[in-house]
Amino acid sequence: MIENKELDLAWDFVNNTDRNVFLTGKAGTGKTTFLHKLKMKSLKRMVVVAPTGVAAINAKGVTIHSFFQMPFGPLLPDTDLNNTSSGFNRKFSKTKINIIKSLDLLVIDEISMVRADLLDGIDRVLRRFKSRNKVFGGVQLLMIGDLQQLSPIIKENEWELLKPYYRNGFFFSSQAYLQCQAITIELSHIFRQDNPKFISILNEIRTNTLTQASADELNKRYQPDFVPDEKEGYISLTTHNNKAEQTNNRELDKLKSKTYTYDASVEGKFPEYAYPNKEKLTLKVGAQVMFIKNDSSPEKRYFNGKIGKVIHLDRDEVIVHCQEDDFNIVTTPEIWENINYTVDAETKAITENKIGAYTQMPLRLAWSITIHKSQGLTFEKAIIDAQGAFAHGQTYVALSRCKSLEGLVLNSKINSSQIISDSNVLSFNKMAEENQPDKGILQASKSEFQLNLIAELFDFYKFLHPIGRILDIYYKNKTSIEGQVEDPLDTMKSCVTELLKVANAFKAQLTALSETSEAPESSEALQERFIKAINYFSVQTKERISPAIKSFGFTTDNKTIEKDMLKQFDTLEELLTSKLLYFEGLTTGFNVITFLELRAKSVFLAKDKPKKPRKTIIDGTTNIELFELLRELRNSIAKREDLVHFQVFTQKALYDMCETLPTNKQELKQVNGMGKVRVEKYGTAILEVIRTYCDENDIETSDASEIDLFEKPKPKRKKGDTKKISLDLFKMGKSAEAIALERDLNVNTITGHLASFISSGEVKITDLISEVHYEELKNIIPKTKFENLSDLKHQVDAKYSYGELRLVLDDLYK
Numbered sequence: 001m002i003e004n005k006e007l008d009l010a011w012d013f014v015n016n017t018d019r020n021v022f023l024t025g026k027a028g029t030g031k032t033t034f035l036h037k038l039k040m041k042s043l044k045r046m047v048v049v050a051p052t053g054v055a056a057i058n059a060k061g062v063t064i065h066s067f068f069q070m071p072f073g074p075l076l077p078d079t080d081l082n083n084t085s086s087g088f089n090r091k092f093s094k095t096k097i098n099i100i101k102s103l104d105l106l107v108i109d110e111i112s113m114v115r116a117d118l119l120d121g122i123d124r125v126l127r128r129f130k131s132r133n134k135v136f137g138g139v140q141l142l143m144i145g146d147l148q149q150l151s152p153i154i155k156e157n158e159w160e161l162l163k164p165y166y167r168n169g170f171f172f173s174s175q176a177y178l179q180c181q182a183i184t185i186e187l188s189h190i191f192r193q194d195n196p197k198f199i200s201i202l203n204e205i206r207t208n209t210l211t212q213a214s215a216d217e218l219n220k221r222y223q224p225d226f227v228p229d230e231k232e233g234y235i236s237l238t239t240h241n242n243k244a245e246q247t248n249n250r251e252l253d254k255l256k257s258k259t260y261t262y263d264a265s266v267e268g269k270f271p272e273y274a275y276p277n278k279e280k281l282t283l284k285v286g287a288q289v290m291f292i293k294n295d296s297s298p299e300k301r302y303f304n305g306k307i308g309k310v311i312h313l314d315r316d317e318v319i320v321h322c323q324e325d326d327f328n329i330v331t332t333p334e335i336w337e338n339i340n341y342t343v344d345a346e347t348k349a350i351t352e353n354k355i356g357a358y359t360q361m362p363l364r365l366a367w368s369i370t371i372h373k374s375q376g377l378t379f380e381k382a383i384i385d386a387q388g389a390f391a392h393g394q395t396y397v398a399l400s401r402c403k404s405l406e407g408l409v410l411n412s413k414i415n416s417s418q419i420i421s422d423s424n425v426l427s428f429n430k431m432a433e434e435n436q437p438d439k440g441i442l443q444a445s446k447s448e449f450q451l452n453l454i455a456e457l458f459d460f461y462k463f464l465h466p467i468g469r470i471l472d473i474y475y476k477n478k479t480s481i482e483g484q485v486e487d488p489l490d491t492m493k494s495c496v497t498e499l500l501k502v503a504n505a506f507k508a509q510l511t512a513l514s515e516t517s518e519a520p521e522s523s524e525a526l527q528e529r530f531i532k533a534i535n536y537f538s539v540q541t542k543e544r545i546s547p548a549i550k551s552f553g554f555t556t557d558n559k560t561i562e563k564d565m566l567k568q569f570d571t572l573e574e575l576l577t578s579k580l581l582y583f584e585g586l587t588t589g590f591n592v593i594t595f596l597e598l599r600a601k602s603v604f605l606a607k608d609k610p611k612k613p614r615k616t617i618i619d620g621t622t623n624i625e626l627f628e629l630l631r632e633l634r635n636s637i638a639k640r641e642d643l644v645h646f647q648v649f650t651q652k653a654l655y656d657m658c659e660t661l662p663t664n665k666q667e668l669k670q671v672n673g674m675g676k677v678r679v680e681k682y683g684t685a686i687l688e689v690i691r692t693y694c695d696e697n698d699i700e701t702s703d704a705s706e707i708d709l710f711e712k713p714k715p716k717r718k719k720g721d722t723k724k725i726s727l728d729l730f731k732m733g734k735s736a737e738a739i740a741l742e743r744d745l746n747v748n749t750i751t752g753h754l755a756s757f758i759s760s761g762e763v764k765i766t767d768l769i770s771e772v773h774y775e776e777l778k779n780i781i782p783k784t785k786f787e788n789l790s791d792l793k794h795q796v797d798a799k800y801s802y803g804e805l806r807l808v809l810d811d812l813y814k
Contacts (some may be wrong), residue, residue: 017445020141025187044104051113053274059109075117099127102603111145115152168424182434188488222410233307236368236383247368259286260313266354291364334362349712371398385411401425447519458503466568482552495544557646562626578602726753751803777808
């Protein structure tokens with residue numbers, strides 16, 4: 001690509017700042033080439049979208065509506081985009097959400113066709129998943145297009161709904177665009193044409209300032225009765241599709257040669273509206289055709305828009321000769337790919353994933369095509385019929401397809417009636433032209449971009465909402481929540497408040513330093529201050545916030561409260577992990593690319609963490625294992641009797657039992673919330689769990705026979721007796737569940753009884769645990785770091801019971 005100052009400036013703004021950029025320019029100034037280079041060489045995580053299917057395929061991107069899952073029709077500023085009444089799916093996949101969250105740059109090609117309300121819709125989706133308080137969610141936008149070419153399509157009834165909100169339908173009147181402080185860079189060097197006179201005429205048409213002298217010069221090409229020589233390869237450009245179709249069919253019918261039909265092949269997902277060519281392509285020898293794709297082979301024999309004539313046809317190939325070539329082109333089917341964006345499982349890079357393909361000969365009948373379909377193409381020779389021009393920019397698009405005046409023929413004279421320009425576009429372009437950015441603005445934007453990244457790094461403001469939310473829930477529901485909540489959160493809140501003050505002061509220092517120095521990345525003084533700040537924030541985070549998060553823990557019977565608190569706590573954990581990732585990765589100094597890589601990586605940290613069933617975080621009791629055993633008992637009883645778990649016994653009662661360790665019904669009745677009815681119904685099973693736990697852990701307890709007022713005194717039972725009873729029942733063919741039901745005991749207790757006979761060979765471990773779970777746990781447990789059985793239980797899948805874990809642990813470490 002030939003270098004020029006506007007392209008260099010655009011490249012610097014897109015890659016080295018976070019400024020939103022509208023890249024425009026006359027036809028043939030290299031906008032498409034710039035996009036292809038950006039996709040190949042930019043280090044930013046980007047997605048490319050376009051307003052139509054064909055434009056998206058050509059840009060090797062996806063449509064706006066499919067990526068952002070936009071409903072069709074007007075999008076009023078107060079429309080609920082999540083409304084599914086129209087049947088439109090607004091549920092975003094986790095992959096799509098992660099792509100948006102990790103996105104640095106969104107490229108919108110053919111922006112001239114994007115309506116104002118659609119750009120506002122994009123803004124709202126990006127805010128929803130990335131940063132709610134920043135325009136476009138903080139994602140940088142590169143908008144590519146020429147406002148003097150194709151304009152947005154707005155039906156009259158749709159405009160009636162939209163006009164109370166927008167001055168006009170163009171993207172630049174959207175609310176988001178007006179807020180985003182975009183810069184406009186206009187490319188002025190024209191690569192397509194090299195005749196200064198023709199370039200001047202085109203510019204006058206583009207700006208609706210065609211002088212009489214230029215009109216006279218242009219109309220010298222007026223030849224109403226022109227009949228091109230078949231060998232010269234002229235293509236006719238017309239305003240309406242039916243005119244082009246009629247011309248092509250008429251000319252094809254004139255040929256007496258044999259007809260060949262080529263059927264397209266469609267694989268996977270490829271919507272019909274995005275088909276780049278006819279599904280059934282009819283050709284004859286002698287037909288004038290146009291290539292509609294660049295040659296994918298290394299020879300690069302043809303390009304999109306090249307005109308030639310068919311000289312031979314067979315089932316698998318078409319041979320075309322172009323007048324300017326001294327060789328024939330053997331044409332075989334080409335493939336157009338339909339892509340979506342995914343995230344690479346290993347690198348976490350945003351990758352293009354082929355979801356469909358359209359295979360067809362890359363040829364179209366080309367005696368005539370519409371001006372609309374000619375956008376983006378270049379012709380050596382063309383016949384222009386602009387008499388029926390009906391839309392903004394049509395005449396300019398048609399004339400600017402030609403490389404020279406000499407290759408241009410007019411079917412009708414060009415006058416002001418064929419030059420339709422929108423006054424809104426003219427005024428916008430004039431204002432943009434007067435405010436083109438320069439090197440000074442670039443340097444200031446580069447510095448501001450880096451300062452914003454540093455500010456983002458040291459900003460702990462996002463911690464305040466989840467902290468405040470958890471405290472709010474806790475204060476309103478104190479009687480329903482047990483555990484360490486208030487103290488850890490107060491510690492975090494205090495630390496975060498202090499860090500916010502330090503961050504504000506640090507930002508002011510950096511801003512002052514940057515005014516008299518270069519951008520932070522290349523400033524020695526700024527880097528020195530940055531490294532000191534990283535060290536300070538890292539120490540404060542590790543010594544104050546991390547321990548507070550680790551000490552936080554609670555339990556509650558209320559599932560709604562539990563879910564809400566855990567959701568907020570997950571957010572705190574993710575924020576902390578993200579900050580520590582930044583601090584560790586930037587200890588040697590600030591670097592933009594490193595920062596962007598870390599920011600993208602931080603999005604996937606939570607996704608990559610091993611999933612563990614965090615029912616609740618237990619704290620406030622020393623007998624954690626008993627806590628779990630009693631909770632499992634409660635859940636099994638609740639399930640068996642179709643109760644809500646706290647109807648068996650409350651969370652507070654659970655804590656009390658773990659602390660007081662009642663081993664008879666009189667003691668159990670003293671537990672808060674355990675009345676006579678509950679003790680009668682569930683007391684035997686509860687006490688069996690507590691007694692077994694105390695026996696196994698050599699905890700001294702009171703003698704049940706002396707104190708129990710609900711039972712007649714019994715002789716003290718030996719430890720081995722109850723286990724032997726369970727074994728006898730097991731040998732009779734009863735399962736652990738059946739034995740537990742018969743003896744009114746917990747399944748875990750029965751499993752413990754039977755496990756004691758594994759060493760003697762009377763019971764096999766696989767009698768008590770499925771072979772699948774046994775093999776899985778034998779593999780999982782040695783790879784897991786845990787402090788105790790309860791800790792292990794929280795780290796593995798919820799499908800493994802407490803008893804199963806204990807069995808495999810005993811087997812592994814006996």
